[in-house]
Structures are given as C-alpha cells and as structure tokens.
Amino acid sequence: MTSLRVRQKAGRRRDILAAAGELFRRDGFDRTSIEGIAERAAVAPGTVYNYFRSKGDLLLALVALDGEEIRADGKRLIARPPADPVAAVNRLLEGYVDHALVYLDKRLWRNIMATALTQAATPFGQGYAELDGKLARQVADLLAALQDRGRLPTTLRCDDAGQILFAVCNTHFMTFVAQDDMPLAAMKEAMFRHIRMVFEGLIAPAGTATPERKRPQADERREPLAT
Amino acid sequence: MTSLRVRQKAGRRRDILAAAGELFRRDGFDRTSIEGIAERAAVAPGTVYNYFRSKGDLLLALVALDGEEIRADGKRLIARPPADPVAAVNRLLEGYVDHALVYLDKRLWRNIMATALTQAATPFGQGYAELDGKLARQVADLLAALQDRGRLPTTLRCDDAGQILFAVCNTHFMTFVAQDDMPLAAMKEAMFRHIRMVFEGLIAPAGTATPERKRPQADERREPLAT
DNA sequence: CTTCAAAAATGGGTCAATTCATTTTTTGAA
DNA sequence: TTCAAAAAATGAATTGACCCATTTTTGAAG
Structure with missing residues (x-):
C-alpha cells in the first residue's frame, strides 16, 4: 500500500507549509529564510x-488555503442576499477585504501580490490569478441572484x-496595502462610494438611477461607523 | 564651480540607468545582473x-522617465477631447496602455509592478504609486473638461x-500583463466594454443608452461545483 | 603648485536562495 | 527476510544582490 508513504509525504508538506506560515507572519517574508523554515x-x-519551487511558492500556497474559505463565506451571502444590490455587493466585497486581513497583514500582502505577478507562470501563480477570477465570478453570481429576484435589470x-x-475592490485593496498609513476605514469608505457610483x-443624473421604486435604500451601509 | 562635478555625476547616473534599461529590455529583469549593468x-x-538603492530601484527609475511622457499625451487629448465621453475616456485609457507597451513588455511590467509593491516605502516606489494617482486624476480632468462642455452631468x-x-484600466492591464497568452486586442475589447458599462x-434600464448590444447569452458558466 | 577634506569609486566579503550529485529510506517482489 | 529500483532527503556548492572598509578623485584654498 502506498498510503503510508503518501500520508507521510503529505504530512511533511503540511509541516513545511505550517512552519513557513508561522515565520512569515512573525518575521515577515524577507526576514524569513528557507533555512529557518527547514529548521522549524x-x-x-x-x-x-x-515540495515547493521557491520561497514565493510557499507564500502563494498559504494564500491558496484561505481562498477556499473566502469563497465559502461569499456563497453563504449569496444564498440569502440583502435585497438592495448596492448593500449586497458592499457586504460581499467588504467580506473579501476583511477576510484577507484576518491572517495576513499589509506587509505580507505586498509580498503576496508581488510574488503572484513575478511567478505568474507557475502553478501557484496561476492559482492566484484564478482566485481573482473566481471571486469576480462570485460577485457576478450575487448579481445574478438579485437579477432573479427582480432587483436588477434582466439586461x-x-x-x-x-x-x-471586483476590480474596484481589488484596486482599493491594493492601494490600501501599498500605503502603510492608510486606515482600513478610509479605504472602505472610498470603495463603498465607488461601488455606488x-x-x-456616471451619465445618469444622480436621482434618476433607481429603476423600479424610488425607494431610497434604507438599510444601506451608508454610514459604516469608525472601526 | 561645482557644475562640472554635478554634471559628471548626473552623467554617470544616466549611463548606469541607460545600461540597465538596455539589459533589462534585452535579457529581462531576472537575467540581468548588477555586475552586467556596471560593466556596460x-x-x-x-x-x-x-546612485540607486537596489536593482528594483533601477527598474522603477526607468518607468518614472516614461511617466511624464504618458501624461503629456493625455494632456493633449484633454485640450481637444472627443465630444462623446465614452469615446474620450476610451481614447485616453487606450493611450495609457499603448504607451506603457511601447518600451516595456509584459514580462518587464510584471517585474515593475511587483517591485513597486515590495518597494512601496522607497522614493521610487512612492513615485510609482503617485504616477497611478496622477493618471487617475488626469482621467478626472478629462471628465471635468467634458462636464464644462455640458457633455456630463454637473453632479x-x-x-x-x-x-x-482608471481602476478598470489598471486591472485589465494587470490581468493582461500577468497572462502571457492574452492578446492586447482582447484586453482592450473587455476594457472598452467595461468603461461603457x-x-x-448597472441599474440603468438597458434601452436608455445601449444602442447596439446583443442579447445576453444563456449562462455558459455556472458555478462548477458545490465545494 | 600643494594640500586636504569631502565626495565618489572600488571590489572583496557576507548572506541567502536555489541547485544538484550523492546518500538514505521506502516499496513491492522474490 | 532480502534485494533492487524508485522516491525522498540531504547539505555542500553555486550564484548574485547588497554592504562597507578602503582607496582614489575632486575642488578650492593657501
């Protein structure tokens, strides 16, 4: 039976990845050495x-783990979405941002994005690009759900x-991550503003836009309060 | 007079930067060594x-040179903009993309963006972020010009x-650059479509402003599996 | 023309990622 | 149990970015 071997191999892979994760989070990507990871x-x-092609590969492998989690959260939201499309999308995208920052900080995200770009051709690099694609598609799924309920034009x-x-969200996230001194709240505020727009x-006069009822969305996250 | 010294110093800086540019473009960023640049x-x-803090600094310094040029092109467009806002923005953003690819290829752009992220705290890293900000502001200037001419709502x-x-443009550009096999035309087509939208x-009734659009196709891509 | 302090240039040293030839371990069959 | 092939582990060698103590060059005052 090969299962023992396979299990041991998988275990070692997990060990290495776990060690890398701990050190990356504790010391940062640049200050963590392969030797340190190996030792741990x-x-x-x-x-x-x-087990991994490069140090960057380790980093992207870590992110790939979280990717599934993020999408699961989103799926739950799509199952029972807020009626107002703006509020629904705000909530989904805010979830992406919040989730991204639970385990990984700005500094690490800079390394992640940088590595994803330079290693775009490697499996994990492509995986990262695909994750972006999947998240964009999840936003699309949310819109489709709202469309089904008559909250968005069928066209x-x-x-x-x-x-x-998703591009709006991603750009804001990147700007946020690139600037150490930008507060999360400021980034979210700008993101929500842009989502609404x-x-x-851009063409429609401000008031005209709401199609069905002129009901001014009440339950909006209009004032997301200081976090 | 110190001008001789200053001139020589500036000259040497130029020489190094020129050598780096030639080698980066010819061999790529990773395959170019500092020693090679120094020798040339x-x-x-x-x-x-x-003269430069790091290899990445050299790369970003190169891009900073082109930045001015790009903005000059845009300024010309803003002076005499197309009457239709969509056409005007399309033209401006297409100009950005085309200009970016004149001297630097996809592979190099991946390194540029990656370096800009990891070196976000350095002067050139900030300069890159500022360039993005300036380009976004230039798009805003174009919109303001159209607004002045009554082509866009004053609100x-x-x-x-x-x-x-600009976020739409930038995201498309990044996706384009990350995927070696994506043709420029395909990227532009998607970008133009999104600019129009x-x-x-998203909530405007479709008939209002979309004269020639095909009916949306049946869902070709459904969520693959419930994970 | 000297001299000297500041500026610039130098290149050998350090450090860490990555490679790879070699050694050790595992597997399935005899 | 024993064995040979395959898989995995190993760590020393390679490579290249970056640092820094030292040397060389520069500018202008005497």
Missing part, C-alpha cells in the same frame, strides 16, 4: 525544494458587472 | 549602489469617477 519543520533546507451582463465591481452610472 | 556602464558594481464627482475608470450604470 525539522527537515534539511534542500527538502523544502522537494445586465452580470459577468462583466462582477468583473468591474458604478451602480448608478 | 563602465563602473564598478559597488558604484551602482551609490458627477469627477475625482471619484476618474479613480473608478461604468458610464451607463
């Missing part, structure tokens, strides 16, 4: 490379709209 | 570090709108 995982430095191209809204359109 | 610039390796927040539209808004 009780293997030789060379062994790390039997709306949900795919494209999802990409646009995308829904209403 | 006829200086010792250590001297490079008297439009041009600043925010500029950021949104941002102008029209």
Whole structure:
C-alpha cells in the first residue's frame, strides 16, 4: 500500500507549509529564510525544494488555503442576499477585504501580490490569478441572484458587472496595502462610494438611477461607523 | 564651480540607468545582473549602489522617465477631447496602455509592478504609486473638461469617477500583463466594454443608452461545483 | 603648485536562495 | 527476510544582490 508513504509525504508538506506560515507572519517574508523554515519543520533546507519551487511558492500556497474559505463565506451571502444590490455587493466585497486581513497583514500582502505577478507562470501563480477570477465570478453570481429576484435589470451582463465591481475592490485593496498609513476605514469608505457610483452610472443624473421604486435604500451601509 | 562635478555625476547616473534599461529590455529583469549593468556602464558594481538603492530601484527609475511622457499625451487629448465621453475616456485609457507597451513588455511590467509593491516605502516606489494617482486624476480632468462642455452631468464627482475608470484600466492591464497568452486586442475589447458599462450604470434600464448590444447569452458558466 | 577634506569609486566579503550529485529510506517482489 | 529500483532527503556548492572598509578623485584654498 502506498498510503503510508503518501500520508507521510503529505504530512511533511503540511509541516513545511505550517512552519513557513508561522515565520512569515512573525518575521515577515524577507526576514524569513528557507533555512529557518527547514529548521522549524525539522527537515534539511534542500527538502523544502522537494515540495515547493521557491520561497514565493510557499507564500502563494498559504494564500491558496484561505481562498477556499473566502469563497465559502461569499456563497453563504449569496444564498440569502440583502435585497438592495448596492448593500449586497458592499457586504460581499467588504467580506473579501476583511477576510484577507484576518491572517495576513499589509506587509505580507505586498509580498503576496508581488510574488503572484513575478511567478505568474507557475502553478501557484496561476492559482492566484484564478482566485481573482473566481471571486469576480462570485460577485457576478450575487448579481445574478438579485437579477432573479427582480432587483436588477434582466439586461445586465452580470459577468462583466462582477468583473468591474471586483476590480474596484481589488484596486482599493491594493492601494490600501501599498500605503502603510492608510486606515482600513478610509479605504472602505472610498470603495463603498465607488461601488455606488458604478451602480448608478456616471451619465445618469444622480436621482434618476433607481429603476423600479424610488425607494431610497434604507438599510444601506451608508454610514459604516469608525472601526 | 561645482557644475562640472554635478554634471559628471548626473552623467554617470544616466549611463548606469541607460545600461540597465538596455539589459533589462534585452535579457529581462531576472537575467540581468548588477555586475552586467556596471560593466556596460563602465563602473564598478559597488558604484551602482551609490546612485540607486537596489536593482528594483533601477527598474522603477526607468518607468518614472516614461511617466511624464504618458501624461503629456493625455494632456493633449484633454485640450481637444472627443465630444462623446465614452469615446474620450476610451481614447485616453487606450493611450495609457499603448504607451506603457511601447518600451516595456509584459514580462518587464510584471517585474515593475511587483517591485513597486515590495518597494512601496522607497522614493521610487512612492513615485510609482503617485504616477497611478496622477493618471487617475488626469482621467478626472478629462471628465471635468467634458462636464464644462455640458457633455456630463454637473453632479458627477469627477475625482471619484476618474479613480473608478482608471481602476478598470489598471486591472485589465494587470490581468493582461500577468497572462502571457492574452492578446492586447482582447484586453482592450473587455476594457472598452467595461468603461461603457461604468458610464451607463448597472441599474440603468438597458434601452436608455445601449444602442447596439446583443442579447445576453444563456449562462455558459455556472458555478462548477458545490465545494 | 600643494594640500586636504569631502565626495565618489572600488571590489572583496557576507548572506541567502536555489541547485544538484550523492546518500538514505521506502516499496513491492522474490 | 532480502534485494533492487524508485522516491525522498540531504547539505555542500553555486550564484548574485547588497554592504562597507578602503582607496582614489575632486575642488578650492593657501
């Protein structure tokens, strides 16, 4: 039976990844050495490379773990979405941002994004790009759900709209991460403002936009209070 | 007079930067060594570090040169903008993309963006972030010009709108750059489509502003599996 | 023309990621 | 149990970015 071998191998992989995660989070990416990771995982430095292509690969592998979690949260929201589209999208995208920052800080996110770009051709690099694609598609799914309930025009191209809204979120997140002194609240405020504008359109005069009822969305996260 | 000294120093800086640019473009960022740059610039390796903090610094310094050029092109467009806002923004943003690719290819752009993220705290890293900000502001300037001519509602927040539209452009550019096999034309097509949608808004009734759009196709991509 | 302090250049040293030839361990079969 | 092939682990060697103590060059005052 190969299962023992497979289990041991998987275990070692997990050990190395766990060690890397602890050190990356504690000391940062640059100040963590492969040798340190190997030591903590009780293997030789060379062994790390039997499981991961590079130091950056380790980092992206860590992020890939969280990716599933993020999408699960989103799926739950889509199952029972807020009636107002703006509020629903705000909530979904805010969830992405919050979740991203639970385990990984700004500094690490800079390294993650940088690595994802330089390693775009490697499996984990592609995986990262795909995660972005999946999240954009999840936004699209949310829009489609709202569309089904008559909260959005049937003519709306949900795919494209999802990409646009996710792009807004992603850009804000990147700007936030790049600037050590930008507070999360400020970033969210700008993001919510832009999400609203995308829904209403740049051409439409401000008041006209809401299609069905002129009901001024009450339950909006209009004033998200200081966090 | 110190001008001779200053001139020589500036000259050496230029030489090093020029050498770096040639080698980066010819061999790529990773395959170019500081030693190679030093040799081509006829200086010792250590001297490079008297002018630039790191290899990445050299790369960002190169991009900073082009930044001015890009904005000059945009300024010309703003002086005599197309009457239609969508066409005007399309033109401006397409200009950004085209200009970015004149001297630097996808592979190098991946390194540029990655370096800008990891070196966000250094002067050139901040300079790169500021360039993004300036370009977004230029989009805003274009919108303001159109607003002055009555082509856009006076209620439009041009600043925010500029950021949104630039975010759309930037995200597409990043996706394009990350995927070696994505053709420029495909990226532009998607970008133009999204720019139009941002102008029209996601909740606007479709008939209002979309004259020639095909019916949305049946969902070709459904959520793959319940994970 | 000297001299000297500041500026610049130098290149050998350090450190860490990555590679790879070699050794050790595991597996399934005899 | 024993054995040979395959898989995995190993750690020393390679490589290249970056640092820094030292040397060289510069500018202008005497």
